[in-house]
Structures are given as structure tokens and as C-alpha cells.
Ligand SMILES: O=C(O)CCC(=O)C(=O)O
């Protein structure tokens with residue numbers, strides 16, 4: 432599995448912005464440039480690659496562990512089934528369909544760990560292979576959370592949140608490290624399609640992410656695509672987000688879109704089955720879905736950049752209509768936890 436992050440795909444032919452995070456921790460012109468680049472990326476595309484952001488050895492080790500977990504017999508994995516109430520446990524093939532409007536089901540399996548009750552979730556609901564590596568598991572999640580808190584600061588700076596409202600700590604104060612939230616750490620495996628299966632499958636149906644931001648680690652097998660409207664184009668189209676070795680893919684989720692009245696985009700994305708021989712290869716990915724503390728609401732934030740924007744309902748509804756969840760928009764004061772549950776209930780069988 433050491434070769435997982437060596438890839439022959441190229442990122443040259445994608446319009447996904449690439450941001451170098453080196454130097455973010457020192458206030459000054461480099462940091463200002465990084466913040467401006469991030470804001471450009473999330474207000475246009477909602478997806479970007481972040482270079483020099485996380486220790487890639489940790490990521491490779493987590494992929495090794497993930498492969499070990501998914502290699503377990505199905506009966507073993509099914510002993511800890513996913514429960515929607517806690518959003519934790521094993522998700523079998525076809526059980527979660529990220530786009531319930533489309534006919535094709537998601538040919539993937541996943542293991543979800545929640546942040547409540549400690550970083551590693553509910554220990555008694557961790558399979559032995561993961562429990563044996565508890566310290567590493569926590570170290571990895573801490574590395575993700577550390578990167579996330581830097582990004583949350585970057586967005587608060589970029590959105591010019593007034594000091595009286597918490598300034599650069601605005602989002603960090605609502606994503607407390609030890610708070611209970613919908614944070615979800617997810618190992619994903621897209622197995623090769625069996626020959627002559629006859630079913631109608633995709634890898635992950637088109638959807639937007641439900642939280643604040645998502646960190647996504649990919650291996651050498653591509654297939655991730657984001658729905659984007661390029662400058663000058665009248666319509667959106669899916670463009671590839673190929674693996675970029677050493678880099679993290681980051682996308683902004685629905686909550687940032689609601690909070691900023693649509694200034695920040697929550698792009699619809701999907702994972703398609705590669706054509707030809709590629710379909711015979713497993714794809715592994717790892718996601719850290721960052722959510723605010725459960726009680727935070729979807730109301731707009733105090734940013735001068737979005738205070739005069741029209742109600743974001745139309746733009747947000749566009750995204751949500753794609754997956755069929757538009758009705759709740761009449762009530763923006765629902766909490767992040769309510770919203771998460773609404774989206775989960777819509778996607779699980
Ligand atoms: O596996 C991937 O690359 C993306 C998965 C994804 O978008 C999700 O689980 O929300």
C-alpha cells in the first residue's frame with residue numbers, strides 16, 4: 432500500500448485551484464496572499480487542493496490501516512453496523528446513496544467514526560483493527576482538526592468578521608475542539624464492480640457536503656468530479672478532481688454556504704466509476720467532515736462581505752434541489768445537528 436499516493440494522473444488539466452499553505456502561521460504578506468487565494472477558491476469553485484498542509488506519512492499510514500480494515504470479512508464488518516442517530520459504524524454497499532434521486536446506487540463501503548465522546552468516537556463500536564491503533568487514530572484526527580482550525584481562522588479573516596464578534600476566532604469558537612458536533616471521520620472503499628453484476632451502480636452519487644468543510648485524501652485511483660460553472664460558461668459541468676500526490680482536497684460545505692448567503696459555494700460533487708480497466712481497481716479515500724457544535728444555527732454570519740447579499744435561498748436551493756432536499760429552507764434557524772440528521776435520513780436506506 433506504500434504506493435497509494437504515487438500517481439500517474441496529472442492535475443494540469445483541472446480548473447481546481449491549488450493553494451500552497453506554507454507560511455500561513457506567520458502573520459504578514461504570505462498569509463494575506465494565502466487567505467486571498469482561499470477566498471477566491473471558495474467563492475468561485477468551492478473546491479481546492481492544499482499543498483504543504485499535513486504530514487503525508489500520517490495519511491499513508493491511515494490508508495494502510497484502512498486497507499487492513501476493509502480486507503476483513505463482511506460478517507466481521509457487519510458486526511458494527513452504521514446507525515443514523517450517531518452517524519457511526521460500517522456502511523455496506525448500496526446502503527447510503529448520496530443522491531437518492533438518481534437510479535444508480537453507490538457501490539462503496541465505509542466506516543464512520545464520530546467525534547462525540549472523545550476523538551475516536553465510541554470505543555466499544557470500533558473494530559479491533561482500529562481499536563488496536565487507537566493512539567494513531569487520535570493522532571490522525573488531531574492533525575485533521577489542527578488543519579481545520581487554521582482554515583477556519585483563514586475564512587474568518589477572509590470574511591472580515593469584526594473583532595467585536597470574535598474576529599479570526601469566530602468559527603473556531605463555534606467548532607470547539609472538545610464540543611459534541613456532527614464531525615465525522617470516514618474511511619471509504621469503492622470495490623471493483625463484480626463481473627456481469629447487472630445492477631445500476633455509481634461510486635458516489637452527486638451531492639453537496641452537509642457540514643462546514645471537508646478534508647479529502649485520495650489515492651491513485653481518480654473518479655472524483657465537481658460540478659462547476661467556469662467563467663464564460665452558461666451552464667455548470669462536472670470537472671475531474673484528480674489525485675494530486677502530497678496534497679489534500681478541500682471543499683466547503685452547505686453550512687458555509689448558508690452562513691455567507693451563498694458567497695461561499697458548496698459544490699455538488701460525485702465519484703464516478705472509471706471506464707475500462709480502471710473499473711476493476713479498488714478506490715480508497717479518507718474524509719474528515721467538519722461540523723460546528725450541534726446547537727449552532729444556519730443563520731447568516733456577521734460579515735460585511737455578505738450582509739447586503741440577497742437572501743441566499745435561491746442559490747442554496749439550486750444545490751439542494753439536486754439532491755432533493757429543498758423544503759427545509761423555509762427555516763434557517765434550524766440547528767446544525769437538525770440539518771445533519773435531515774440530510775442523513777434522506778441518504779440512508
Ligand atoms: O471518495 C471521495 O473521493 C469523495 C467522497 C464524498 O464526497 C463523500 O463521502 O462525501
Ligand SMILES: [Fe+2]
Pocket residue numbers: 638639640700
Ligand atoms: Fe462529499
